[in-house]
Amino acid sequence: MTLDEVKDAYRLFWQVKGHLNTSHETIMSCKDSYFKRLWNNEEAYIHTDGFEEAWQKIKSKLKKQ
Numbered sequence: 001m002t003l004d005e006v007k008d009a010y011r012l013f014w015q016v017k018g019h020l021n022t023s024h025e026t027i028m029s030c031k032d033s034y035f036k037r038l039w040n041n042e043e044a045y046i047h048t049d050g051f052e053e054a055w056q057k058i059k060s061k062l063k064k065q
Contacts, residue, residue: 006062010055012038015047020054024062 009031010020016034020027038044 003059003062007055007059010058011048011051014051014054015044018047020058 006028009028012034013022013027013030014020015038016030
């Protein structure tokens, strides 16, 4: 799985939950169901505020693993 695919999964989790305070495994396991949940949500893009900052912190941790 590429880093872009992982970022997409994290973005979906952020859009639904509003945080990334959980394990990588949990976020990855929610990816498909959260994608379906947001598919027709025309306001989902609104819920991305703050994601890039949170992603940068997580990305550096993931690269160290």
